Each structure stands twice: as structure tokens, then as C-alpha cells.
Amino acid sequence: MAVNRSLLCLVAAATTALVSPVVAQTQPGGDFPRSSWVPAAGRSHLGLTLGRSSYNLPCGSIAFTCDDSDRSLRLHAGAMVGNFWGVELGYLNMGRIARAGGETQAQGLNLSLVGKAPLARSFGVFGKVGTTYGRTETTSLAASGITSGSDRGFGLSYGAGVSFDFTPRLSATVEWESNDFRFSGSGRDPVRSTSLGLQYRY
Secondary structure: OHHHHHHHHHHHHHHHHHHHHHHHOEOOOOOOEOOOOOOOOOOEEEEEEEEEEEEOOOOOOOOOOOOOEEEEEEEEEEEEOOOOEEEEEEEEEEEEEEEOOEEEEEEEEEEEEEEEEEOOOOEEEEEEEEEEEEEEEEOOOHHHOOOOEEEEEEEEEEEEEEEEEOOOOEEEEEEEEEEEEEEOOOEEEEEEEEEEEEEEEO
């Protein structure tokens, strides 16, 4: 729980850093906020995605009941720095799975470069690549051959999706992404997820 609180505090601080320049300045002759980093109103966003994660980890040397998926969650904030490019910072939790007589879970902070392109009036596509600083926890039975413990570190992240604009400020997204995590006793492995989300631009 302490780790969760620390990660959420980091995301909240980063979100404040993204929002503050926009709130602090107003566009001359208009009602919309503006700063040198966020070129125009509606370029910054907050988002929430919920989905299903998929782990690719060994179960152990003897028969155990093992899962390979759970619910996933991601909270993110970002800003466009041009018409097609932006940056995004988020907290992600990939859930926990039963494994080797115990449990394995993964969570982390992600920083990504995002590219977007319109397909039609309300539809668009996007892709992202970046890095995730993740933390994992594994508990297991000694006879399983899986090492209990925690691990942390940076890993590659990437993903892609489509968006649909309900209004000029509110969008729905469908997204697939992959994040590399370090797991105790097994090195670095990807955890992938498919999710639905909402994004609010301001």
C-alpha cells in the first residue's frame, strides 16, 4: 500500500506540473489558457483506462493453479507539443495473478512519446513508445522453483490504439500496450494489456 501511495503521489505531482503552466497564463484577447509549452487550448489531457492484462511467466516446476491475466488500470496525464506529437506520464497497475502457490503483481510509472493522426472527423489513431519504471512482487512456495521477492527497474513500453471524439474535449479510446517489467528470478518479461478508456482535454 505504501508503494501504491508513493506512485500515485508521483503521478499527482507530475499532473500538477503539466497543468500549472496552463492555468498560470491566459491567451491574450481570449478566454483559453495558453503557455509556451502547451501551444493551444485542448492540448493537455487527463485519462483513465481499464482493461485486461496478460502476463507471460512460468508457473513453476510442479502442478499449481496459475493465472495469466487480471484487471489492469492506468491513470495518465499528457500534452501535445505539436499537431501530431505529444508526451504522456502515467501510473499503471497490471493486477495480480495466482502463480507458483502464491501471487505475482506488477505496477509502475510510464513516460511515453505519443504520435496521433486523424482518420475522419471524429476518429483517430495513435501510437506510443517510451519507458516504464516498474516494481513487481512475487510470493511462491519453495517447492515451485519460482523465487519469491521483489524487483524493480526500467523497461521498454509501446502501444497503439484508436480514439473516438464524443465532443471536442471528451474521447473514448481502445488501446493495446506492452510494458517490460523485471520479475524476481526470471529477469525482464513483458506484461501486455488491452483496454478501454476515457480522455478529457483541456
